[in-house]
Amino acid sequence: MKVLITGITGFVGSHLAEYLLTKKNVEVYGIERWRSKEDNILNIKEKIRLSYCDLRDASSVHEIIRKIKPERIFHLAAQSFVLSSWMAPAETLTTNIIGELNLFEAVRELGLHPRIHIAGSSEEYGSVLEKELPVKETNPLRPLSPYGVSKVGQDLLAYQYHQSYGLYVVRTRAFNHTGPRRGEVFATSNFAKQIALIEKRRQEPVVKVGNLTSRRDFTDVRDVVKAYWLALEKGEKGEVYNICSGKDYTMRQVLNLLLQMAKVKPKIKQDPRRMRPSDVMRLLGDNTKFRKLTGWKPEIPFRKTLKDLLNYWRERV
Numbered sequence: 001m002k003v004l005i006t007g008i009t010g011f012v013g014s015h016l017a018e019y020l021l022t023k024k025n026v027e028v029y030g031i032e033r034w035r036s037k038e039d040n041i042l043n044i045k046e047k048i049r050l051s052y053c054d055l056r057d058a059s060s061v062h063e064i065i066r067k068i069k070p071e072r073i074f075h076l077a078a079q080s081f082v083l084s085s086w087m088a089p090a091e092t093l094t095t096n097i098i099g100e101l102n103l104f105e106a107v108r109e110l111g112l113h114p115r116i117h118i119a120g121s122s123e124e125y126g127s128v129l130e131k132e133l134p135v136k137e138t139n140p141l142r143p144l145s146p147y148g149v150s151k152v153g154q155d156l157l158a159y160q161y162h163q164s165y166g167l168y169v170v171r172t173r174a175f176n177h178t179g180p181r182r183g184e185v186f187a188t189s190n191f192a193k194q195i196a197l198i199e200k201r202r203q204e205p206v207v208k209v210g211n212l213t214s215r216r217d218f219t220d221v222r223d224v225v226k227a228y229w230l231a232l233e234k235g236e237k238g239e240v241y242n243i244c245s246g247k248d249y250t251m252r253q254v255l256n257l258l259l260q261m262a263k264v265k266p267k268i269k270q271d272p273r274r275m276r277p278s279d280v281m282r283l284l285g286d287n288t289k290f291r292k293l294t295g296w297k298p299e300i301p302f303r304k305t306l307k308d309l310l311n312y313w314r315e316r317v
């Protein structure tokens with residue numbers, strides 16, 4: 001089976017590629033941009049087939065889909081960082097929504113029938129009321145960032161293409177996920193990197209942080225990619241599923257867990273540049289719909305996830 005991963009050089013894409021390579025009869029294809037960093041896929045580069053393509057370029061997307069004719073597409077490529085979306089809202093909306101549109105149009109024009117996974121986000125829920133927690137898929141979407149809006153756009157575009165043209169699309173809304181290779185702009189990874197730098201005496205013993213009071217529901221990325229695979233194997237077309245653990249932590253608790261594993265005792269300092277104009281205070285998901293359908297549940301304990309993340313940075317800094 002030919003499986004195409006967009007965003008294969010990214011955090012989730014690289015883990016998904018590794019997971020798919022453990023399966024029989026799966027050929028892994030990926031698209032990257034000519035300037036994409038390949039660090040995350042260096043260990044598997046010989047086993048996957050890569051092509052250059054920028055998703056914003058419709059003709060290039062069409063050409064790649066025509067050549068590969070994938071039977072499964074995991075669409076992970078995106079401007080994935082909430083904070084950057086405040087600085088580059090147009091770029092975020094274009095990459096995320098128009099990029100997906102180009103993919104759908106290519107599939108439609110070519111008359112292909114792949115199963116397509118669309119990676120949405122808990123940021124689509126945005127401003128959730130306390131009484132709505134844990135959040136179900138039926139919750140109103142009230143995004144609080146350009147990134148959140150872009151993911152709502154992707155989600156609804158996928159719904160519309162399923163309804164209008166019968167495209168075999170399955171949508172997921174993943175809550176926070178982390179683990180080795182998480183981009184350093186994301187809080188968990190950023191804390192771990194700073195601790196690793198402080199341990200090597202390459203940073204003064206101060207961890208700079210953003211809002212530590214917000215609460216997030218975390219899952220290990222290696223559990224998340226298994227869920228994505230199951231979403232296309234067992235999920236119903238057109239449907240949407242939360243992918244989450246159902247347990248939340250304040251960012252302060254996450255930092256404390258990492259500090260318990262550290263060989264140093266740094267100070268904590270708030271950095272105004274890490275604060276968002278409007279922040280989602282609490283995101284806690286309900287994964288019942290997906291769990292009942294597929295039997296999936298997160299298996300890796302959060303402490304192990306954080307330990308592996310810290311060790312990842314210890315090796316790299």
Ligand code: A2R
Pocket residue numbers: 006007008009010011012013031032033035036037053054055056075076077078079080081095099119120121174183
């Ligand atoms: O920026 P690059 O060249 O390193 O590649 C990134 C890719 N990407 C694109 N690929 C093709 N055309 C584009 N215009 C384009 N823009 C970005 O998406 C990279 O390979 C990937 C994003 O990787 P990460 O930032 O590490 O995101 P992550 O955490 O793997 O998120 C995967 C999905 C995204 O849809 C998120 O919004 C969602 O999960 O949470």
